[in-house]
Amino acid sequence: MQLSHNDENNFSLTRFESMLKTNDVLFFDSNEFENIINYYLENGKIALAKKAIKLGLAQHPSSTNLKLFKVEILVFEDKLDLADGLLNELQDLESSNEEIYIQKAQIFSKRDEHLKAIQMLEMALENTLDEAEVYSLIGMEYLFLEDFENAKYSFMQCLEADEEDYSALYNIMYCFDFLDQKEDAIDYLNMYLDKNPYCEVAWHQVGKQYFDLKDYQKALSAFDFAIISDDNFIGAYLEKGKVLEKLGRYNEAIENYKITLELDDPTSFAYLRIGKSFEKLGLDELALKHYKQCVHEDPLLDKGWIAITDFHIRTKNFQKALYYINKAISIDEENVLYWKRYAKINNRLKFYEEAEIGYKKSLELGNYELETWIKRCDILTDLGEFEIAVNNLNQALEFHPDSAELEFRLAGLYFNLNEGDKAYYHLNNGLKIDAEYYIIIEELFPQIFQRKSVKEIINSFINLS
Structure with missing residues (x-):
């Protein structure tokens, strides 16, 4: 919660920080402490949040919400056993408090026990007034498990509970994309747009799905609707520009890209x-x-x-x-x-x-592309670095074991190094894989190619005139 200068909560914050500086002991009600702690947590001031929790519990030792803030800090600091113990105490006192189950789920999640985390969150669902948040947390746990179908369903439930939760909509699209369900994604988005016809985010996502399907005219229409819904939507102009490029309408693409430069x-x-x-x-x-x-x-x-x-x-x-x-x-x-x-x-x-x-x-x-190995080999060969070239090609064979281009080069290099057995071995390998590539010996190692024994071996695979 952001505290403005005109907010009465800001007065509590000022009093609290003044108390820390002077060591005076001032009284705050539990709601004041909650607001102060929440402010510090949202602004990443963990040390001050811990001080506020400690002082808050000293003045309100039975406050469940302040104890839950303490649990949140313990989980953040990976003191999971201490957090779990405190949560068990709270559960005995307030078994219908959703936050207890959410924090327990956090602990299970940190321990990579995501199914147990989901069980806790399902218990939280039975007690919550904010179903969207809990469904979103369940969806994230399913993502950790790489169970994209259940994750997708959970985020859909989240969006049903809160139709303006666009982070849920993005997560749904992430699941559709991972599952390569583009047509299903479009159907879902159209259903959502029936209820929310001016949702620029949904139109933008429809456009992206059509773009991936290479249906550029429909993609273009979708991005136009996104812009109609929000004419400051930079992402829609960028995507529309990409579609116009695909359609060869480069001047129009430039116009759309330039609009983004003016908007932000x-x-x-x-x-x-x-x-x-x-x-x-x-x-x-x-x-x-x-x-x-x-x-x-x-x-x-x-x-x-x-x-x-x-x-x-x-x-x-x-x-x-x-x-x-x-x-x-x-x-x-x-x-x-x-x-x-x-x-x-x-x-x-x-x-x-x-x-x-x-x-x-x-x-x-x-x-490790074949071309990279070959280019390096040919340069090393031209530089007379035959041994380095051989080492290069032997490494290349680990990635491209059935390459005639590598085998013929190795044959030529081993002949140059006077290692005949290895040379003939690789020459035969190359011919077995693809005899037509014998031309590599002819072009890169012409003196080797003129050897009678080499020509005879090649002739046994292919008739040289």
Whole structure:
């Protein structure tokens, strides 16, 4: 509860804090203590809340609500056994107090006993006047259990009890999405909209479902209704812009994105999408301007740096592309998408040692695509680093065990290292997987390809003219 300067509760707060400073003992009724404690908890002032609870219980030792605040603090501090003991005492005195069961559920939840937590919350339901809150808590417990059907049902019950609880509506949509029930989600939202036709959140969610189904005209209509319901709804303008992009209506998309810039502080996402739309229209200078605004607004948004870099790659300005990807890496050197582009650009510029570093870093960061292993191998081969190239390919085989491209490269490298047995082994493996890829030996290791023994083995799988 927020206390305003004109609120009589603020007078209690001022008196209480004055008492703490002077060590005077002043009397407060239990409701005053509850308001003071609630204020401190909502503002994250746990130490002051604990002082207020202690003083409150000293003056009102039989107050159940003050004891429940004490339980809340004990649960927050993970003193679960103490909290449980106090709750058992309170339950004996007030078995119909919903908060007792809610706090017991909190304890079970913290102990990962979510089914028991749900049982406690169902008991709370029998005694509560606020069913929406309890159904919401039950829904969260089912989410912890990854029981999305029951979670969805609980949040639906919550929304039925409080039709304006949009957090419940979002949670329902989360469950529908996880269960991949898009058509069911649309049916549910339409049913909700029959009762609440001007709910911008529901129209927005309908639009997102149609967008995922690639029914862009219906998505567009839904976002229009969301905007009619609330013409300051930034999310609806952003989503409408995305739909217009999909429909190739880039000028209209730009208009919608620009509206969001006027309604609130600019977002990097809006600048990015405006840039993408200008690029589609062939207005490169405007595209680049907005990409730069995007990374200025949020230097940590990797899509912005990637958009600038890819723009310069597309226009074959590789030096500028390298400049921007280096800036991106200096901000986030753990981003694999940056290192992949760093490697690609350096490769195009014939900076092979730097390119190899980029591919190596991409692999270290978990990019195990076949192409990454192969690109690094070919650069190491060109640099004469045959042993490192072999180690690279042997690691690659762990992720791509049936790749003829890897097997033929290993064969050629082992021949170069004069390890004939291993070379013939991998040559035969490659031919068994896909003989047509023998051309790798011919192109990358032409001297090896000219060996009579190699040609004979290849000829046993495929007829060379």
